[in-house]
Amino acid sequence: METLAAVLWDRSSPWSVEPIELDPPGPDEVLVELHASGLCHSEEHIVTGDMPFRLPCVGGHEGAGVVVEVGARVSSLVPGDHVVFGFVPSCGRCRQCATGHQNLCELGAKMYTGRQIADGTARHHARGQDLAIACMIGTFAHHTVAHESSCIRIPAHVPLDRACLLGCGFVTGWGSAVYAADVRPGDTVAVAGVGGIGAAAIQGARLAGARVIVAVETVAEKQDLILSLGATHVATSWEQAAAVIREATWNRGVDRFICTMSRGDGELLGQALAMTASRGRVVVTNVHPAAQRTVSLNMMDLTLSEKHIVGTIYGSGNARADIPKLLELWQSGQVDLDAVVSHSYPLEGVNDGYEDMRSGRFLRTVLRYPAADALDARTAREARLDGHLQGQPA
DSSP, X not given: OEEEEEEEOSTTSOOEEEEEEEOOOOTTEEEEEEEEEEOOTHHHHHHHTSSOOOSXXXXXXXXXXXXXXXXXXXXXXXXXXEEEEOSSOOOSOXXXXXXTOXXXXXXXXXXXXXXXTTTSOOSEEETTEEOEEGGGTOOSBSEEEEEGGGEEEEOTTSOHHHHGGGGTHHHHHHHIIIIISOXXXXXXXXXXXXXXXXXXXXXXXXXXXXXXXXXXXXXXXXXXXXXXXXXXXXXXXXXXXXXXXXXXXXXXXXXXXXXXXXXXXXXXXXXXXXXXXXEEEEEEOXXXXXXXOOOOOOHHHHHHTTOEXXXXXXXXXXHHHXXXXXXXXXXXXXXXXXTTXXXXXXXXXXXXXHHHHHHTOOXXXXXXOHHHHHHHHHHHHHHHHHHHHTTSOO
C-alpha cells in the first residue's frame, strides 16, 4: 500500500513528508493505522547524529493507532485492537523480560538497525530505497508495519492522541522517579529539564510522596504549569537551583536528582552530584551524545558520601504493566496527560513542531493524523444517534 510518512534523508536536514510504499506485515507483524505520534526529543538526536540511527529513516517512536491486519503467527492482537507502541519491544521470553526488566528486552539490541525485528528486512520504501524506521516502529506515518512485541493493547475508549505519550516519554519520566530514583514518602527531589519527560517525573515524584520537588527549567514561562503538576519550587538556572536546594533541604541536598534535559551534558553531571545528599542518587534519563566519553565529577564526594549515579531507559519500567496503570491513574485524575500536551500538528507540520520544541515554546506536542479525526467524528455521530434512540435531543 501507499501511505504518507516523514523521512529523514540526511543529518541536520528537515524531515521530508512524502508518500512511501509499505509492504504487508510478515508472519509476526501487524499493520497499524496510526492516529497520533508524540514529538519526542529523541528524533532530534537522530537529526544531529547524537543517536546513530541508519538513514534514510522514517521517524517517530511514540505512537498509537488501530490494528488493520495481522500476520499468520500473531496471537495477541486482532484487527480493530487499539494499541500503543512501546519504543523498546518486549518479547516476554528473553532473560531480561523473564526477570522483570522488559525495558531491557534483548530484542532492543536491534534498535539501531532500523529494520524489522523478525528477519532484518525493510517493509518501508521510498525513492527506490529501503527505509529504516525509528525504534523499529516508525510512527511519523499514517500507517506502519511493526513486530507484535512492540504493541501494547489498550481499551478502545482511551483517546489515542493522549495514549501515544505512553509509548516513550511519559513512562520514561514517571519511571525515572518511581522506579529508577525509587522516590519514597518524605524524600526531596530535583528534576532538571521540564519537557514531557521532566513533567512526568515531577508527577511520579509527587505521587510517590516527595516532600520537596525542585524543578530546574530555564524557560520561565513554564513556571505556573510546572507548579500545577506538583513541583514545590522552580529554579531557572543551575546556580539558582543550588541555592533553592540548600534552603529547601536544610543544606543536606536532595535525596534524588533526576536529569531529564533535552541533551545530556557531562559537565553538568558533577553539579547534579554536588546538589545530592549523602547516600543520594543521581538518575541519568536524558540522552548524551553517543560520542561523549567524559564527565566532570568530584570522585572523592562520590566515594566518601556513598552517592549513586544510575542510568535508566524507559524509566526502568515495564510498558505492558505501566501503560495500563498510567491510563487508569489518568482517568482517575491522579496524573495529568492533558496538561502536558500544549499543541498538536498534522504530519505535514512535523518540522514546525520541532522548531517550536527547540525554542522551548511548548511542553509537549503531538502529531495528530486523519484517522483520529475520523474516529472522533464517528464517535460523535454514534453519541447523537444513541441520544436520539433514547428520546433525547439529537
